[in-house]
Amino acid sequence: MPGRVAAICLLGFLSGTLLAMPLRAQDVPGIEICTVEKTWERRTSCLQSNVDFLQKTIAKLTLDHQQKLDAANRQIEALKATVTGLQKSFGDLQAAQTKFSDDLKKKADAPPAKEAPAAKDK
Numbered sequence: 001m002p003g004r005v006a007a008i009c010l011l012g013f014l015s016g017t018l019l020a021m022p023l024r025a026q027d028v029p030g031i032e033i034c035t036v037e038k039t040w041e042r043r044t045s046c047l048q049s050n051v052d053f054l055q056k057t058i059a060k061l062t063l064d065h066q067q068k069l070d071a072a073n074r075q076i077e078a079l080k081a082t083v084t085g086l087q088k089s090f091g092d093l094q095a096a097q098t099k100f101s102d103d104l105k106k107k108a109d110a111p112p113a114k115e116a117p118a119a120k121d122k
Contacts, residue, residue, distance in 0.1 A: 029053050
């Protein structure tokens with residue numbers, strides 16, 4: 001029995017809430033089926049409404065895609081700059097490694113240094 005009372009109260013609340021909201025007729029933009037119109041004037045108006053809707057949609061999508069392309073191009077330029085910096089760092093490291101290898105070869109090819117004479121015991 002308490003479950004029924006709660007359900008009735010909930011139903012009453014929801015119906016009261018829905019009835020309290022103002023109901024307005026809205027013309028939702030979109031593609032309409034114009035072949036159902038009987039007069040040419042209404043059919044022409046319907047077709048023009050479809051054309052306007054499609055043009056607005058195309059303009060919105062064009063702007064959206066252009067913004068995405070611009071963002072991608074900015075990201076590509078940033079990545080190019082990063083790659084250039086990494087190539088320079090890599091070149092510097094290769095040069096340092098080559099210099100280090102050359103220095104080691106020179107030390108290996110050089111005649112061994114003469115050891116200082118040992119101190120003579122007195």
